[in-house]
Amino acid sequence: MALAKIAVIFLMMITSLFGVSMALAAVYDVGDTVGWTIMGGVDYRKWADHKDFHVGDTLVFKYSNQYHNVKQVSQKDFLSCNATSPIATYATGSDSITLKSTGHYYFLCGFPGHCEAGQKFQILVTPTSLRRMPITVLSPSPSPSDDETTSTITFTSTAPPLYSSNFLFAFKLFAFCLVLIGFSF
Numbered sequence: 001m002a003l004a005k006i007a008v009i010f011l012m013m014i015t016s017l018f019g020v021s022m023a024l025a026a027v028y029d030v031g032d033t034v035g036w037t038i039m040g041g042v043d044y045r046k047w048a049d050h051k052d053f054h055v056g057d058t059l060v061f062k063y064s065n066q067y068h069n070v071k072q073v074s075q076k077d078f079l080s081c082n083a084t085s086p087i088a089t090y091a092t093g094s095d096s097i098t099l100k101s102t103g104h105y106y107f108l109c110g111f112p113g114h115c116e117a118g119q120k121f122q123i124l125v126t127p128t129s130l131r132r133m134p135i136t137v138l139s140p141s142p143s144p145s146d147d148e149t150t151s152t153i154t155f156t157s158t159a160p161p162l163y164s165s166n167f168l169f170a171f172k173l174f175a176f177c178l179v180l181i182g183f184s185f
C-alpha cells in the first residue's frame with residue numbers, strides 16, 4: 001500500500017516539475033503593448049526596473065523600422081547616447097534577442113534624438129540558478145507526542161517568478177503527501 005502511494009506521489013512530483021520546466025525562459029515584450037517607440041510615453045527604465053532578467057530569457061522589440069532601430073551598446077555609449085559604435089544592431093522591426101550570458105546589457109534607439117528622449121534602457125542579466133525560493137515544509141512526526149518540527153528547504157528553481165506559485169503548490173502537495181505516508185506506516 002505504502003509503496004503504491006509513494007509511486008503515485010513521485011509520479012505527481014515529476015508531472016508537476018515537468019509542467020513547469022516547459023516554461024523555463026521568459027519572453028518580454030519591450031514596452032509591453034506599446035512596443036519600442038518614443039510616441040507611447042513609455043518609461044523604458046521603469047519598464048526594465050520591475051523585472052528580473054535571467055539567462056535564456058528573450059527580449060522582443062516591436063517597432064516601425066522606418067523610425068526606430070535597436071542597438072546594444074557599451075555602458076559608456078549608453079550614458080552618452082552614442083549609437084555610432086554598437087555591439088549589435090537590430091533593424092527588422094520585430095527583433096527577438098535572447099539573453100545568452102550574464103551581465104549588463106545596454107539598449108538604445110540609434111535614430112537621432114530618440115535615445116535622448118528616453119528610448120533607452122539597461123538590464124542586468126543574472127544566472128538562471130540564482131532563482132532561489134525558501135520554502136518551509138512541515139516534516140511528519142514519528143508519533144503524536146513529538147513536537148512538530150519545521151525545516152527550511154532552499155529550493156533552486158529555473159522558473160520565472162510567474163511560476164513560483166506552481167512550485168509552492170507542488171511542494172505543499174509533496175509535504176502533504178509526506179504527512180500521509182507518515183500516518184500510513
Ligand SMILES: [Cu+2]
Nearest residue numbers: 068109111114
Ligand atoms: Cu527610435
